[in-house]
Each structure stands twice: as structure tokens, then as C-alpha cells.
Amino acid sequence: QQPVQSPQAVILREGEDAVINCSSSKALYSVHWYRQKHGEAPVFLMILLKGGEQKGHEKISASFNEKKQQSSLYLTASQLSYSGTYFCGTEIRGGSQGNLIFGKGTKLSVKP
């Protein structure tokens, strides 16, 4: 049931772009994205609720393909502050509201 995130880790130079993918074997109601810096709590980035929906947060955006049960997080013109581990949390269709199953995370490192 746990969604699969790819890649597991990525190293970027400042200004480069990255894509993080999240794929589930279950029909999804929503996909959530969180970022966690080392030693800190996860911080909410965005929720995608509708098939094909795309949302943005500064230079970070995401899409949700409901039919394929996949979501992608796009980081453009990366900044040092983007470093951290990104988690997708999936809410299964027909499940309890807000009951999330998280992927194992993607560690993003942005170098100067």
C-alpha cells in the first residue's frame, strides 16, 4: 500500500530543476506533499485533490494524475533552502479522511 517514490535521492546545483515522483497501486483521493529538513518536523507543501490538478507553491509545483495514481513534484530553479527530504502522503479513495500513507521519501541536496 505504501506509495513508491523516485528517485530515492538527488543532488542538484543551485538553479537546476528536479522532479520527484510518487506512485500508488491504490485508487487515490488525494496526494499530499511535505518537506522535512534534518532534525525537524515535516512541513506541509500542498495537497492535490482532483485528477490532473496542478498546484504551485513559490517555484515548487505538483501534478496529480488520478487515472494513473501518480503525482509528481516539480522544483524549478532550485535554491539551497530546498534541501531536505520530500515525502508524498497518499489518501486512498474510500479510506478515512486525512488518513495518510507516506512514501519512504526522496532526499534532495542542493549544492552551491
Add this chain to the structure above:
Amino acid sequence: DAEITQSPRHKITETGRQVTLACHQTWNHNNMFWYRQDLGHGLRLIHYSYGVQDTNKGEVSDGYSVSRSNTEDLPLTLESAASSQTSVYFCASSRQGSRRQYFGPGTRLTVT
């Protein structure tokens, strides 16, 4: 300011002891969640509650219990601590009708 707090932040205990981790939020959120985070596993849901007197098991609930006697608090109890329960524990909350979760700072528990 409204917030979510966890205590203690660090705890070392011995195998077989009962341990209670506290979670307190001042947002008056109905929904509260407990996760554990281990390297290689991401965040896994232990228990959750949608309101006073309501508690539900998550995917890794064995050996844990919760009770909800008021809106603000959801303490997590390890009935008989085991070394496999060494982990970082995060509490989270969300308001009714919203899926955005706010995470507490975490409790690092070591069972020796």
C-alpha cells in the same frame, strides 16, 4: 500563537517499561495523529483520532495505545517498551474538514 507541542523531546527507557508520550495542540483541531519515523520506512501511522472519545488503529498499532479525553491532547502509550520501538515519534493535527496536517517537533525515543 496556536501550536502543537510534544514532550518529552528525548526519552531513554528500558525494555518492558511503560512509556507515555504527550501531544498537545492549541488549535482546537478535531483530528490528531501519531506517526513513527524510521530510516528507510518514512512516516508510518500508529493511531489517529477524529474527536473526543474516538480512537482508531493505524498500520503499525501493535504495542501502542491512545486515549482522547479532550480536544487538545492525544497521549501515546507504549504498554511494554521493546527495542523495536526505538524511533522518532511525531504527532500531527488537522482541523475538521481539512486534510492539511500540522506536525509537532517530534520525540526521540530510545529503548535499551
